[in-house]
Amino acid sequence: MTDRSVAELAQLLRSRGLTSTELVTACLDRISAVDPVVRAVLAVDDTALAQAGAADRRHATGRSLSPLDGIPVLVKDNIDTAGLAGTAGSRLLAGTPPDRDAEVVARLRAAGAVILGKTNLTEWGNFRSTGSIEGWSAVGGQTRNPHDPEHSPWGSSAGSAAAVAAGMAPLALGTETDGSLVCPAGVCGVAAIKPAPGTLPVAGVVPISTVQDSIGPLAARLEDAALCLAVLTGHPLPAAPAPPESVRVGLWHVKGMAPDAQETAERAAERLRDAGAVVVPVELALPRDMLVDGLDALCAEFPPSLERYLGGRRDAPATLDEIIAANRRDPVELALFGQDLFERCAALTDEDRALAPDRRRRSRQQARDLLAKALADHGVDVLMAATSGPAWRIDDGPDPFTRTSSTLPALAGRPNISVPAGFSGELPVGISLFGPPDLAELLPYALLAERCCGERRTPAVLRDLPLR
Template structure:
């Protein structure tokens, strides 16, 4: 995916119009329980026999039916979900990290019995007969897969003028806080569905910004894990060096619960070889209001540039809150993101072609688009449906690249990793003895405008995305009735530390109001 600075996001989904819903005024809000851990509360009720998975599933299916037509966040529901919930309820012991809890998957993630479209009509016949390993892990943890979420078509990497959240398969995802505004991409449907309380948690994917941006502008917690902590097998790819799936939830504790299920090694994905050894035994352990005491946080100056006065004021209040909770704030700078983005885009274009060709080669025989070249031709042949607002210049640039043995690719990849990793995040954290780095995640949601494309004020996603390091966004409040997020990121395998920092911040700030939806 790409933000307008050509900062990149990730991956996809398809969308059927399902429901009618949202309040048009962004400032019409209603309070919700302070820091309500929806997943944690529901899991406890299920384990105690106070709630069944079937009843919980029906509750969320009703909300999807009520609100999705207006938001177009859910592309398809799984007809097998009710049977799966009934099977769980029949168990004598209701166990698992996600015992009986309903989840949605971004529609670039394979799930048995459902089509995986990546938001494109070119994959309308991509009916999968096998779960992606991460989906198997979720089911083994007791999760009930309710369906799939819409996304930016081809994870925003089809066109430099793309509009986040639009796909030919699913239509335009809309922000529940203000439906005329963007839900950000590419995991826009996952973000909007959780924000609208159509589901308590969803899985997004990110290449650069595609979890943390939609989480931030929809008022959610979003975690992009270290590359290799979560399997990428069975996910429509952009970049094997930057792609990863991760949780999008209402609270930090809920994100930790989902990560407990997601994290782990996959023999089919060599990047995950260290996952079992590196993962925390329990990411919810140690979450404490006091976790910020003595923590040294690097405040990244350049990543707070480009925002309006209200965002800057909210961010400064958030920094003061971190300090009041015992954090030590240290001004720091990372290598200029503008110096990294050219190399990043080179890497993404090369890897998009190679990785997508490999995925398409393994699709069912019913899929006629067997390569990126086939997808480009399909788009040209169906331009009125597939390209009504923007073209496919990035896909065409990717198709024009050579192989992964090209010196241009290998040199760009090495430079990007060095600048963001060893000479960037790692060096700064070591020099100043930091526990994490902090910056605004991005600006508030912008108006949907097809001729202009996305209007992103700024982004903190690129350093961690290119380095392959973890990045957590947590809501910091509202600006003009619209959510804004604060980012915490660090070196590889530091998810547990980031979750502790994010939890302490979350518990200290005021509750974030939910969007008001018309019923």
Template sequence: VRGPLHGIPVLLKDNIATADRMSTSAGSLALDGVRAVKDAHIVTLLRNAGAVIIGKTNLSEWANMRSTHSTSGWSGRGGQTKNPYALDRNTSGSSSGSGAAAAASLATLTVGTETDGSIVSPSSSCGIVGFKPTLGLLSRSGIIPIAHSQDTAGPMTRSVADAALMLAAMAGPDADDKASADSKDHLADYAAALRLDGLRGKRIGVARNFFGSNDAVDAIIEKELALLKAQGAILVDVKVPNVDKYNDSELQVLLYEFAPGLEAYLKNYAPHAPVKNMQDVIAFNEKNAAREMPYFKQEHLVAAAAKPGLDAREYREALANDLRYARDEGIDQVMKEHKLDALVAPTGGPAWLTDYINGDHYGGSFSTPAAVAGYPHITVPAGFTRGLPVGISFVGGAWSEAALIGMAYAYEQASKRRRAPVYPATINPKL
């Protein structure tokens, strides 16, 4: 027996490097067939734990950081990922294939990555558990990046228990990712956190300013709040402050960090790739527009390539703004003021019709505060509207993974809202 995941089949999002016969492409034809020269750090840990990497999953190309008008789940290399709960509906993204594959039981475990929403949103849309950990709990080495200030990998599974076991296998420091250095002081026994009484006595803030985007979703979550109380939680209505003060600065940070991060990845993990930097990718897409840009363009790639270096004042001010309002005067402030163990809200709206003309149609999202702060966020299936799954989110402060696992597990075991998909061509309100 090699480890706790011995013989367990795992699928990886196709932006996670593997030094085997599989390519690592971020969904781009520019990297089609390009094999990494070494495993990503989390892949090494998964292999050491005994996991069997059986394939890569499709994603929103470049982790949904290519266009201002993109359609989630589509990539030039992989085409369109479909939602198992209604095949004409979107999976959300950018970990689209990981979400669909977990929902469809194509593997026991899948891995996604998130910059903002890319784990929790497709998990909610596909009726599974998604866990975005604290920034630095998992190494990002060998993952095609968007932004080192927000990027992380995380489990996407059909149960909280599976997510906990997978998180334990992937967590820990890596000399090649300085953000992971602090993780060694915060590792926990995540399996031991799987307690049926994990909600008892917990003070949970209901983030009311993240309700109101969808009446049906709100009604589902209100019922689940009653279940949280029945399991011993103490609920407090709160407002997460200053959420409107970092929308613009978040995008600026992502644009500034994208190009240098991509160039470093290509140099260290794919030095033989035909593209060496963002400008090369842009030129490839223009040359191969019929295959790469049939539905949407590459505005974000162009904007990222035009940014100056990370010593630019605009970048430093944007990053400081993010951390001030998402952390210090955001999640930290509301949790301290109300003595909270976690925040809870709808993860987002139900899956929308895949639409190549108008792009994505998000129905609200609770992903951004935790994403910008770098704090943990777990979503658990909460119910269905017209046959489409929706999730409930638990968000905590830095390094609170074990506590969140306890709360999420207690809720999951009391609710048991997940049910397997049956792959209808379109929505069926009777399901």
């Protein structure tokens, strides 16, 4: 039941072949059975069954609110839900939940979706330390990869990706500043859409940068993520893949990425060629000054973005300096890694902050020019690359440095979509598609890639369960 597409579930709910109460119960049962191992769900909403009952009454009288009416959705715990969690993974925000829903959660509720619970994340969206551990937070502990619990789920939307992969919910919301949606999706074997910043409102989201942050959906299938995004934006997205004979794809092998990820991308390219697409190699080098400008801008944008958010939370620290000081007093928070990024951001001078807007504009324009040049010079419609290498084994030290393809579209403020593409042993590897500035233009290429290249397996944590 939990493994059907959202469109199928919606049809069953409307026709009364399935009730939302039955669907939500199945999701809660799956969470009970699997989450003690995966640790993806940080909090379950006690009102989920009541929400499902309300959806059932609407369906019974033919008053369905949207294709998401009665569909369970998990929400990353840096996105506010009134009265529920809202920790960003930090013990400093674990005392008093938010008073209000984030705007995107209000849209989910207006569409009739059932807020099932909150998912674990890399603490503070993976912006506390350069030596952080993906998928770990002081509140939720270590989320694990459902395909092999000894391996990482990546992050920062670790819990959302792992929960969807393990069938705990058909949909989840995550956030991304650079890679935090597409990378966990890639290593957990699910689909994710990272829209351009501003596509969905970030009000009520614990921020890194209100300029670069983006909210997006994760699902087992790209069509489900696209449906969710269409409901939340109110703008239907195209569902039909572009004709294969008209597609030209630029394959980018990211320098330094794991060889098995590159091999997966090559196999995906061959499958696209078999479907009639033209795939040509593309070389891209990311200029160091673009990367430095982007990080410098991010560090300057973080304190004011965060402090504006904290101003709306009761019983929360008011400033970044207060958070740094409180973390130093808490042996749990700093037990595994420090807070050097926080400290770097807090130490910025007035001059650094004044230069941030120009650095942001310069970095974004460079990234956009690089994308546009790659598309034009090679005569391609879209760029494709392995999202990242496969997940690494979890141990007691900092995560290894791993190359991804997410930084260029992130800095450009462009949409990015990751879909499952293959496996390295038992571990999934995703491919990302990006380049076009408009998500409606990008989506058909990603749907085509998923149709040609998508490979799925039942995650290891589910193989011994009686699934329904």
